[in-house]
Every structure is written in C-alpha cells, then in structure tokens.
Amino acid sequence: MVRRSKSMERTIKEGNEYLQRMEQVDRARQRNQNGQKRQRELRGAQEQKKQKESPKKIVQQKQVQVKREKQEKQQKKTKDDLKKQSQISISKSSRKIEKKTPIQLQKGQKNDLIKQNVQTQLQPEKRKSNNEMEVEKKTEKIVAKKQEMKIEKSIPKPQQQQQQQPKQGPRKTKSNISAASDANQPSIGMVDCVFVVDTTGSMDVYLERTTDAVEMLVERIKQQSKNEQVSVRFGLVCYRDHPPQELTYVTELHDLCSNREILKAIQKSDCSGGGDGAEAVLDGLNVAAQQISWRDSSKIPSLRYIFHICDQPPHGKEFGGYSELWDQTGCPCGLKPDQIIHRINMRQIHYRLIKADPTRLEKFADYFRGKVVNYDEVTLENGVADGMEIKISDMVIRELCPDILLD
Structure with missing residues (x-):
C-alpha cells in the first residue's frame, strides 16, 4: 500500500474542486448561449411581425394625413369665402347708401329751389286783379309746404342708415343641429x-x-x-x-x-x-x-x-x-x-x-x-x-x- 502524504491529498482535493468549477462555468456558458439564441429568435419573430404590421400602420397614417389635409383645405376655403362675402356685402351696402343719400341742402338753398319751382309753375300771362293775386299767394304757400315735405322725406336719417347696414361675422359654433x-x-x-x-x-x-x-x-x-x-x-x-x-x-x-x-x-x-x-x-x-x-x-x-x-x-x-x-x-x-x-x-x-x-x-x-x-x-x-x-x-x-x- 502506497501511503499518501498530506500535501498529496490537498493537491488532489484542489484538483477535484477546480474540475467542478470548470464544469459549472461550462454549464453557465451553455445556458447563456441558449438564452442569447432564444432572445435572437424572439427578436427575429418580433421584427417579422413589425414588418407585417408596418404597411397597415403606414396605410392608416396616410389615410389620417389625407383626411387632415382635406379638412385644412375646406377650412381655408370657408374662411376665404366668408371674407369675400363680407367684402361684397360691405361694398353693396355702401353703394346703396350712396344712391339713397342725396346732397343735404341748407335752408337758403331750399328756399331758392322752392321759389324757382313756384315761379316756373305759376307764370302769369296777363295782369290780374287783387282777388286773383291773393288766391295765387295762397296757392304758392301750399305748394311750397308740399315741396318742403318731399325734400325732408327724401333725406335719410342717420339711424336709418345704420339699420340698412348688414350684420357681419359668421357663427362660431358648428353643429349638426341648429342652436337654440x-x-x-x-x-x-x-x-x-x-x-x-x-x-x-x-x-x-x-x-x-x-x-x-x-x-x-x-x-x-x-x-x-x-x-x-x-x-x-x-x-x-x-x-x-x-x-x-x-x-x-x-x-x-x-x-x-x-x-x-x-x-x-x-x-x-x-x-x-x-x-x-x-x-x-x-x-x-x-x-x-x-x-x-x-x-x-x-x-x-x-x-x-x-x-x-x-x-x-x-x-x-x-x-x-x-x-x-x-x-x-x-x-x-x-x-x-x-x-x-x-x-x-x-x-x-x-x-x-x-x-x-x-x-x-x-x-x-x-x-x-x-x-x-x-x-x-x-x-x-x-x-x-x-x-x-x-x-x-x-x-x-x-x-x-x-x-x-x-x-
């Protein structure tokens, strides 16, 4: 029988422990490699899914962009149309007011026009008596009053001009049902x-x-x-x-x-x-x-x-x-x-x-x-x-x- 010394037994133990450690390291490496392979396979499967789903999402995003562009174009058109309508309504109202408002006459000018109209209408062809002259004066006064009334009616008041101007501005709220x-x-x-x-x-x-x-x-x-x-x-x-x-x-x-x-x-x-x-x-x-x-x-x-x-x-x-x-x-x-x-x-x-x-x-x-x-x-x-x-x-x-x- 060969007797082993203590040093030999220690070296044998250390060798066995080293071999066990190496086996554990090899097993851990294999586990890590297997985990990495699984992760790669999962990533590949996810990328394939994304590649399959990506065209659908791209189509959806394109549809959303097209809808937004259409809405923006419609909003721009509506704004431009409202501006044009408001400008046209303002120009028409101003033209109507200019046509309807005659030149305002002063008191002296009114009297001169009245006298001229009366003289043209009442030109005596022959000399008349005193009674006839009185009748003519009365008729002149009546005609003058009528013409003054006509001139005053033809001149519009500032309140009437304000009422003729159209109201501007579109409605703010948009709805499928008319507002109350x-x-x-x-x-x-x-x-x-x-x-x-x-x-x-x-x-x-x-x-x-x-x-x-x-x-x-x-x-x-x-x-x-x-x-x-x-x-x-x-x-x-x-x-x-x-x-x-x-x-x-x-x-x-x-x-x-x-x-x-x-x-x-x-x-x-x-x-x-x-x-x-x-x-x-x-x-x-x-x-x-x-x-x-x-x-x-x-x-x-x-x-x-x-x-x-x-x-x-x-x-x-x-x-x-x-x-x-x-x-x-x-x-x-x-x-x-x-x-x-x-x-x-x-x-x-x-x-x-x-x-x-x-x-x-x-x-x-x-x-x-x-x-x-x-x-x-x-x-x-x-x-x-x-x-x-x-x-x-x-x-x-x-x-x-x-x-x-x-x-």
Missing part, C-alpha cells in the same frame, strides 16, 4: 343640459341602457320645467378615440336644441371602434365645456349641467386605463385633467358621472370627486339612473327658484 334661440325665454330662468356619451365599441352592450337613461332624464327635466315655467335646452357630445386607434371621429357635437331634436340625435348614434381600453374622455369634456353655446346668465338666472355616460377612463396611468400608445404620456391631444376641471368650475357647470362599469372608473371618479366643485355620480342600472332621477327632479325648485320653497 333665446327669443321666447320665460321670466324665471333657464337650464342647459348636455349629455357627454362614450360611443366606442365597448359601450355597445350599454347602448340601450344609455338611450333609455337619456330619454328618462329629458322627460323628467322637461316636466319639471313646464311646472315651474323654466326654459330647458339639451345638447349632445359623442366621443371615441384618437387615430390610429380610431379613424371615424374623435368628438361629434350637437349644440343646444329642443328635447325632440336631442332624442332623435341619441337614437341615431351607434357604438363602434375605440382600439385600446382608454378613450378620448378629456376631449369630449373639453368640447362640452368650451364649444357648447351656453346661454348667458347675466340677465336671467341659469343652471348648466353635464351628464357624462361612459365605461372607460381617459388615457394616463393615474386613471388605470389600458393604452397601447399613450399610457405614459396621457391624452395625445395634450389636454390635462386639471385644465378640464378648471373650465368646468369656472363656467359653474354641474358635473354628473353616470358609470356604466364602476370597477374601471374608480380612479377616475376619485380624481374628479375631489376637485370638481359641484360633483355627483351614479351607476347605470337596468336602463334607469335611479339615484340621478331624484336629484334632477328637484334641481329646478331647489337651486333655481329658492323663493318658491320659502313661500
């Missing part, structure tokens, strides 16, 4: 109610419920306004999403009108598109706050309401909505939620949120609930917003006509 006129307003007050509705594909399940809720709200508000003699007008703003997620429209405006016209508009609306989970919520609220022709409340007291029916939040992480393109940056139009809330508060608009899907709108409701001055919310249940019905039926008496309750 304030000619036949009652003496008590007026209420403007605007429905902001999400019309993307996810709302197709709730389409019947939303139409029923809008019809119920319109009828109840109209009944209360009849009993209290209050003028009520209704508006509608439909919104979807930004391209390339949606190519039909971002927002669609129906300005203030009667209850019949707004019911026709909500019945014609449909739900489609939308792309990702988050929608153009801030765009719809911004159009409702700024572009609706809210009636003036300086002379007659008025109430302003926005009823927001939706199931998805706007773009942005703070609201918890899923967005493929704008999850980090928020709304692609650049609008911030605080800007919308400030505009709603400055215009003294009562904001009412009707939630079709309460679970997805928790963060959005919490954000608006803490910052909007006059806020309320309710869930859309079985086509009837029960909680909102009671509050709307009492709003005209409590907020607009407090003197009636005191009596």
Whole structure:
C-alpha cells in the first residue's frame, strides 16, 4: 500500500474542486448561449411581425394625413369665402347708401329751389286783379309746404342708415343641429343640459341602457320645467378615440336644441371602434365645456349641467386605463385633467358621472370627486339612473327658484 502524504491529498482535493468549477462555468456558458439564441429568435419573430404590421400602420397614417389635409383645405376655403362675402356685402351696402343719400341742402338753398319751382309753375300771362293775386299767394304757400315735405322725406336719417347696414361675422359654433334661440325665454330662468356619451365599441352592450337613461332624464327635466315655467335646452357630445386607434371621429357635437331634436340625435348614434381600453374622455369634456353655446346668465338666472355616460377612463396611468400608445404620456391631444376641471368650475357647470362599469372608473371618479366643485355620480342600472332621477327632479325648485320653497 502506497501511503499518501498530506500535501498529496490537498493537491488532489484542489484538483477535484477546480474540475467542478470548470464544469459549472461550462454549464453557465451553455445556458447563456441558449438564452442569447432564444432572445435572437424572439427578436427575429418580433421584427417579422413589425414588418407585417408596418404597411397597415403606414396605410392608416396616410389615410389620417389625407383626411387632415382635406379638412385644412375646406377650412381655408370657408374662411376665404366668408371674407369675400363680407367684402361684397360691405361694398353693396355702401353703394346703396350712396344712391339713397342725396346732397343735404341748407335752408337758403331750399328756399331758392322752392321759389324757382313756384315761379316756373305759376307764370302769369296777363295782369290780374287783387282777388286773383291773393288766391295765387295762397296757392304758392301750399305748394311750397308740399315741396318742403318731399325734400325732408327724401333725406335719410342717420339711424336709418345704420339699420340698412348688414350684420357681419359668421357663427362660431358648428353643429349638426341648429342652436337654440333665446327669443321666447320665460321670466324665471333657464337650464342647459348636455349629455357627454362614450360611443366606442365597448359601450355597445350599454347602448340601450344609455338611450333609455337619456330619454328618462329629458322627460323628467322637461316636466319639471313646464311646472315651474323654466326654459330647458339639451345638447349632445359623442366621443371615441384618437387615430390610429380610431379613424371615424374623435368628438361629434350637437349644440343646444329642443328635447325632440336631442332624442332623435341619441337614437341615431351607434357604438363602434375605440382600439385600446382608454378613450378620448378629456376631449369630449373639453368640447362640452368650451364649444357648447351656453346661454348667458347675466340677465336671467341659469343652471348648466353635464351628464357624462361612459365605461372607460381617459388615457394616463393615474386613471388605470389600458393604452397601447399613450399610457405614459396621457391624452395625445395634450389636454390635462386639471385644465378640464378648471373650465368646468369656472363656467359653474354641474358635473354628473353616470358609470356604466364602476370597477374601471374608480380612479377616475376619485380624481374628479375631489376637485370638481359641484360633483355627483351614479351607476347605470337596468336602463334607469335611479339615484340621478331624484336629484334632477328637484334641481329646478331647489337651486333655481329658492323663493318658491320659502313661500
């Protein structure tokens, strides 16, 4: 038997440990190589998908650019046409005024013209008696008075000239429905109610419920306004999403009108598109706050309401909505939620949120609930917003006509 020394045993142990380490290193290298191969394969597959999808996106982007160019051309044409029409109307009105305004005569010139006309008309051919001379003087006075009246009528007054000038300037608000006129307003007050509705594909399940809720709200508000003699007008703003997620429209405006016209508009609306989970919520609220022709409340007291029916939040992480393109940056139009809330508060608009899907709108409701001055919310249940019905039926008496309750 060969006896091993301690030094030999140490060297053998160290050799075995070294061999084990080398085996571990080789295994790690193989794992890294396999992982790199898998990553390369995944990248290649992703690049192939992008190459397949890129022509579709390019086509969509081209379509969006073509639509924008057409809209810009139409806007330029309309502006040029309005400028030409205004210039033509001004020139025509000035020509009419020049034709109608004769030269203003002084008192001495008027008398000279009257005398000349009288002398030409009354030239005596023979000498007449005293009685005949008196008759002629009377006739001269009568003729002179008649001619003075004619000259005064022919000279127009400055007020009449101002009335003849046409009113200039196009209408600011553009809508599918004619805006409401304030000619036949009652003496008590007026209420403007605007429905902001999400019309993307996810709302197709709730389409019947939303139409029923809008019809119920319109009828109840109209009944209360009849009993209290209050003028009520209704508006509608439909919104979807930004391209390339949606190519039909971002927002669609129906300005203030009667209850019949707004019911026709909500019945014609449909739900489609939308792309990702988050929608153009801030765009719809911004159009409702700024572009609706809210009636003036300086002379007659008025109430302003926005009823927001939706199931998805706007773009942005703070609201918890899923967005493929704008999850980090928020709304692609650049609008911030605080800007919308400030505009709603400055215009003294009562904001009412009707939630079709309460679970997805928790963060959005919490954000608006803490910052909007006059806020309320309710869930859309079985086509009837029960909680909102009671509050709307009492709003005209409590907020607009407090003197009636005191009596």
